[in-house]
Amino acid sequence: MISLQNVTKTYKNGVTALDDVSIEIEKGEFVFVVGPSGSGKSTTLRLLLREEEPSSGEVYVAGKNVERLSALGGIPKLRRNIGCVFQDFKLLQDKTVFENVSFALEVIGKPKHVIDGRVPEILEYVGLGEKLNNYPDELSGGEQQRVSIARACVNRPLVLLADEPTGNLDPNTSVDIMRLLDKVNKIGTTVVMATHDQAIVDAMRKRVIELDKGKIVRDQSRGVYS
Amino acid sequence: MAFAAISTAFIALFLFGLALLIAREINLVIEQVTGNVEVAVYLSDPVRPDTVARLEDELSKLGAVDTVTYEDKQQACERAQKLFESNPAIIENVSCDVYPASLRITLKDTSLYQQIPAALSCETDATGRISCGEPGVMEVRDYRDILDRLSAITRVLRNGVLFVAIIMLVSATVLIANTLRMGMFARRKEIGIMRLVGATNWRIRVPFLIEGMVEALVGAGLAIVTLFLGKVFLVDQLRTQILWFPLIRNSDVLAVAPLILIAAAGVALVAGTLGIRRFLEV
Numbered sequence: 001m002i003s004l005q006n007v008t009k010t011y012k013n014g015v016t017a018l019d020d021v022s023i024e025i026e027k028g029e030f031v032f033v034v035g036p037s038g039s040g041k042s043t044t045l046r047l048l049l050r051e052e053e054p055s056s057g058e059v060y061v062a063g064k065n066v067e068r069l070s071a072l073g074g075i076p077k078l079r080r081n082i083g084c085v086f087q088d089f090k091l092l093q094d095k096t097v098f099e100n101v102s103f104a105l106e107v108i109g110k111p112k113h114v115i116d117g118r119v120p121e122i123l124e125y126v127g128l129g130e131k132l133n134n135y136p137d138e139l140s141g142g143e144q145q146r147v148s149i150a151r152a153c154v155n156r157p158l159v160l161l162a163d164e165p166t167g168n169l170d171p172n173t174s175v176d177i178m179r180l181l182d183k184v185n186k187i188g189t190t191v192v193m194a195t196h197d198q199a200i201v202d203a204m205r206k207r208v209i210e211l212d213k214g215k216i217v218r219d220q221s222r223g224v225y226s
Numbered sequence: 227m228a229f230a231a232i233s234t235a236f237i238a239l240f241l242f243g244l245a246l247l248i249a250r251e252i253n254l255v256i257e258q259v260t261g262n263v264e265v266a267v268y269l270s271d272p273v274r275p276d277t278v279a280r281l282e283d284e285l286s287k288l289g290a291v292d293t294v295t296y297e298d299k300q301q302a303c304e305r306a307q308k309l310f311e312s313n314p315a316i317i318e319n320v321s322c323d324v325y326p327a328s329l330r331i332t333l334k335d336t337s338l339y340q341q342i343p344a345a346l347s348c349e350t351d352a353t354g355r356i357s358c359g360e361p362g363v364m365e366v367r368d369y370r371d372i373l374d375r376l377s378a379i380t381r382v383l384r385n386g387v388l389f390v391a392i393i394m395l396v397s398a399t400v401l402i403a404n405t406l407r408m409g410m411f412a413r414r415k416e417i418g419i420m421r422l423v424g425a426t427n428w429r430i431r432v433p434f435l436i437e438g439m440v441e442a443l444v445g446a447g448l449a450i451v452t453l454f455l456g457k458v459f460l461v462d463q464l465r466t467q468i469l470w471f472p473l474i475r476n477s478d479v480l481a482v483a484p485l486i487l488i489a490a491a492g493v494a495l496v497a498g499t500l501g502i503r504r505f506l507e508v
Contacts, residue, residue, distance in 0.1 A: 049422070071427065072426065072427065073426065075424075076424040076425060076426045076427075077424065078424070079421070079422060079423060079424035080423070080424035081424075084422050084423075090415070090418070090419060090422075092415065092416060092419070103416075103419065104419070104423040107420045107423060107425035107429055107430075108423060108424050108425055108429075109429070151423070155423070155424075
């Protein structure tokens with residue numbers, strides 16, 4: 001599903017964020033990417049989204065070399081197959097829960113009957129079936145993150161990328177969010193999650209890829225944080 | 227910000243239209259006064275058809291001459307009446323008989339003018355009047371000078387206004403581009419999410435392009451309305467006072483309107499590409 005082959009990424013300011021990294025992730029896997037700040041976790045996710053291009057090496061997502069995708073059609077199509085969840089939720093404050101999720105379908109041109117069918121369904125799935133018409137600032141952090149997961153999943157992506165999804169949440173809420181991500185993974189979505197959260201990694205016993213200064217220092221199935 | 231963009235677009239397009247109307251006005255004057263004829267060969271009465279035919283033939287053969295048209299006394303009279311249309315005193319008091327028939331000549335190359343008086347064996351007397359030896363020819367009159375001067379005035383006036391108009395069009399473009407950029411900046415979070423979930427660039431761009439287009443076209447609409455009002459309240463007032471030369475009409479403003487709209491669309495297009503580009507690195 002995801003393949004990085006000898007990928008090096010050096011930014012314009014001379015910082016090498018990834019240094020000759022190769023990773024293979026199969027369809028349906030759940031993978032933690034761990035490591036200290038600046039180790040290259042976020043760069044890895046940005047490469048998968050084709051927000052950055054590798055300086056050398058190749059990145060494949062769903063069988064496509066992301067570097068060869070065109071800005072006009074290829075990249076948007078790639079991103080429709082990837083859901084994204086962030087530490088800061090990235091919700092639009094002037095839209096309701098329903099509108100935040102439906103926005104993701106509207107802007108890719110889905111017809112209204114599809115939107116009206118899928119949005120309540122996915123919000124029910126993440127446990128927010130009662131809060132369709134609330135605004136983000138009326139929700140707890142955990143609930144807001146559920147909205148953002150619903151938005152990421154509403155178009156049924158092949159891959160879910162999560163960048164520190166529990167970074168702003170207390171431990172109990174974090175556990176709930178991890179249960180939800182696990183549930184999303186169980187229905188076949190490949191999940192790649194960058195995190196610092198040692199307790200979570202240790203509890204989940206999933207594959208762990210550890211980065212340090214742009215290099216893979218460990219790739220362990222059923223691993224712990226360190 | 228949108229207000230600033232619209233008002234600059236309005237002023238720019240107004241000046242642009244004004245330049246076009248000034249050019250039309252002066253063309254109208256030239257047309258009316260000289261009929262765009264550079265040289266007129268006036269024929270002495272009575273005019274004999276075979277003289278006309280012979281002279282026409284002879285003049286057409288000259289390298290300098292582009293076209294020769296014969297205007298008989300009746301046509302000359304009609305033209306004069308049109309010229310003095312707003313001054314009935316002249317029309318009533320001057321009999322049609324005084325207007326001479328003429329051969330009206332446009333030149334291919336104005337510098338070869340001398341070929342014409344030479345062919346008709348004409349001489350210039352001390353007062354600058356050109357009288358001719360050729361039978362049937364009364365006088366040759368050289369309108370090149372008037373035409374040159376009138377076109378020089380047109381050029382200066384039109385270019386001046388156009389120059390200002392172009393500067394204004396550029397600033398309108400920059401302002402609209404800036405408005406779009408600020409609009410995109412204000413909605414950068416939304417745009418970020420749109421990109422993330424796979425909206426195409428066009429999907430993101432189109433609302434902003436439409437906004438720029440609307441601003442430019444509103445400016446153009448205001449400019450056209452203002453030019454119309456200016457024509458009604460200024461030019462039409464003058465019409466009763468200036469009797470001896472023609473003034474632009476509604477149809478002239480109408481003819482300029484599409485050009486203003488095209489300029490507005492151009493402004494919007496350039497502003498769109500300039501203003502939007504920076505926010506769309508994928």
